[in-house]
Amino acid sequence: MTTHDASQALDPSDYVAQHLQHFSTASSASASAVSGQHVGVVVWNPYALLLAAAVFAVLMAVAARRDRGAVFSLGRDTGFARRLYVWWSCAWRQGLASTLLFIVAAVAFHFLMPRTAVPLMKFSHELVTSERARNSPMLSLMIAAMPVLVAIGIYFVVSLPLAGYMVRNGFDAHAFPGPERFGFRHAVLLGLTTYVWSVPASLVLADFAVTLPDHAADVLRAIFVVAWGMYIVLPRQVRRVGRLATA
Incomplete structure (x- = not known):
C-alpha cells in the first residue's frame, strides 16, 4: 500500500x-x-503634482499682481471656436518652426561635435579640479556631457525669440492688437511667456500615466494640451503682446 x-x-x-x-x-x-x-488605470506622482501646483500658484500670483483683473481673459468676446482657431494659428507655426530648428540643430551638432567636444571638455575640466571631479560623480558627468549641455542651451536660447515671432504672426493673422514694431526683445519676452506658462502642464504630463484602450491615453493627453494652451497659455500671450504695445 x-x-x-x-x-x-x-x-x-x-x-x-x-x-x-x-x-x-x-x-x-x-x-x-x-x-x-477596458479598465483604465491612472497613476499620479504626488510630488510632480505639488511642484506643478506650486509653479502655477507663483505664476498666478505674479500675473494677478500685474494685471489686476481677469488673468486668463482674452480681452474680447471670444467663443470656443475662435479661441481654438487662434490657438491653432499660433500652434502650427510654432510646431513648424521648432521642427525646422531641430533639424538644423541636429545637422549642426553632427558636424560640429567632433571639433567642439574636446575643447569644451578641456575648458570644463580646467574650471573644476581633477580631485574634486573624482570625488563628485555629478561633476564628472557634467564635464563629460558639456557638449550636449551647451547644444541644448543654444537651442533653447534660439527657440525663445523664434516662438515669439511665430506667436506674433499667428496674432497678426487674426488682427490682434500689438506693437507697431515687433523687435527681437519683444519676441524673446513673448517666447519666454509661452514657455513659462507651459511649464506646469509639462510637469503634469511628465508623471502622468494612464492605461486606456485604442490610444485613448494619447487622445486624453492631446485634449489636456489643447485645453491648457487655449485657456491658460493663449490669454497670457495676448496680455504680453498688449503690454508690449503700450510700453
Missing part, C-alpha cells in the same frame, strides 16, 4: 510545474478579462 501511494505521489519538480502552469493560466485569464472590460 505504501509503495502504491509513493508511486502515485508527484515528484516535487512536477508539482511546482503544475502550479506554475495553473498560475499562468489564471493570470492570462484575469488579464484578458481586464482588457475585455
Whole structure:
C-alpha cells in the first residue's frame, strides 16, 4: 500500500510545474478579462503634482499682481471656436518652426561635435579640479556631457525669440492688437511667456500615466494640451503682446 501511494505521489519538480502552469493560466485569464472590460488605470506622482501646483500658484500670483483683473481673459468676446482657431494659428507655426530648428540643430551638432567636444571638455575640466571631479560623480558627468549641455542651451536660447515671432504672426493673422514694431526683445519676452506658462502642464504630463484602450491615453493627453494652451497659455500671450504695445 505504501509503495502504491509513493508511486502515485508527484515528484516535487512536477508539482511546482503544475502550479506554475495553473498560475499562468489564471493570470492570462484575469488579464484578458481586464482588457475585455477596458479598465483604465491612472497613476499620479504626488510630488510632480505639488511642484506643478506650486509653479502655477507663483505664476498666478505674479500675473494677478500685474494685471489686476481677469488673468486668463482674452480681452474680447471670444467663443470656443475662435479661441481654438487662434490657438491653432499660433500652434502650427510654432510646431513648424521648432521642427525646422531641430533639424538644423541636429545637422549642426553632427558636424560640429567632433571639433567642439574636446575643447569644451578641456575648458570644463580646467574650471573644476581633477580631485574634486573624482570625488563628485555629478561633476564628472557634467564635464563629460558639456557638449550636449551647451547644444541644448543654444537651442533653447534660439527657440525663445523664434516662438515669439511665430506667436506674433499667428496674432497678426487674426488682427490682434500689438506693437507697431515687433523687435527681437519683444519676441524673446513673448517666447519666454509661452514657455513659462507651459511649464506646469509639462510637469503634469511628465508623471502622468494612464492605461486606456485604442490610444485613448494619447487622445486624453492631446485634449489636456489643447485645453491648457487655449485657456491658460493663449490669454497670457495676448496680455504680453498688449503690454508690449503700450510700453
